[in-house]
Amino acid sequence: MRLGIDIDGVVLDFVTAFCTTCRERYGYAIRYEDIVCHDLGQVLGVGSKTLERLIEETLESELIKPYSGAVEGLRRLRQQGHVVELLTSRPQTLRKRTEAVLRQYNVAYDKIIFALFLQKVAKVEALDLFIEDSLAEALEVVGNGTPVLIYKHPWNERSLNVEGRLQYVETWEQLVAAVEQIAAERLTATRQAT
Numbered sequence: 001m002r003l004g005i006d007i008d009g010v011v012l013d014f015v016t017a018f019c020t021t022c023r024e025r026y027g028y029a030i031r032y033e034d035i036v037c038h039d040l041g042q043v044l045g046v047g048s049k050t051l052e053r054l055i056e057e058t059l060e061s062e063l064i065k066p067y068s069g070a071v072e073g074l075r076r077l078r079q080q081g082h083v084v085e086l087l088t089s090r091p092q093t094l095r096k097r098t099e100a101v102l103r104q105y106n107v108a109y110d111k112i113i114f115a116l117f118l119q120k121v122a123k124v125e126a127l128d129l130f131i132e133d134s135l136a137e138a139l140e141v142v143g144n145g146t147p148v149l150i151y152k153h154p155w156n157e158r159s160l161n162v163e164g165r166l167q168y169v170e171t172w173e174q175l176v177a178a179v180e181q182i183a184a185e186r187l188t189a190t191r192q193a194t
């Protein structure tokens with residue numbers, strides 16, 4: 001399958017690094033579990049200029065690391081023949097920095113696609129599955145008909161999910177197992193159709 005996988009919040013743990021930047025550099029008391037909304041400016045109660053500075057400092061720091069199991073999980077998915085397209089709403093100007101972090105941790109992928117926030121839907125037409133942490137971004141894609149996995153965090157777990165279209169995973173082990181199950185179901189459906 002062609003998998004579209006978000007970088008920050010699914011592969012890389014931006015938020016833990018962001019909390020460290022906020023605490024150590026600015027003395028803002030902020031913990032991972034405090035991030036109950038994807039809009040970090042709203043969580044902190046700061047304006048866009050302050051937020052931009054905090055995000056930029058975090059992205060340029062050495063603090064961002066992959067989530068536990070992400071590196072092994074991506075390697076396994078590619079070994080199974082899946083194509084991994086990393087889809088990020090980081091600015092294009094951070095391409096080199098982003099590629100350097102991924103290289104540093106031996107993150108396996110096929111390509112990176114940069115798309116502005118809420119514009120990923122325009123890039124996912126050919127994808128079989130989209131994996132994301134932003135509910136807003138994921139719901140655009142749900143509307144497009146592409147199946148979505150949500151990597152669960154305090155900022156995305158409160159949806160009522162009334163149509164049951166959002167499938168949550170809490171670890172990379174669960175994520176890989178969910179992809180394997182979806183791939184197996186597709187294979188069965190294809191066999192039945194022929």
Ligand SMILES: [Mg+2]
Nearest residue numbers: 006008009133
């Ligand atoms: Mg994200």
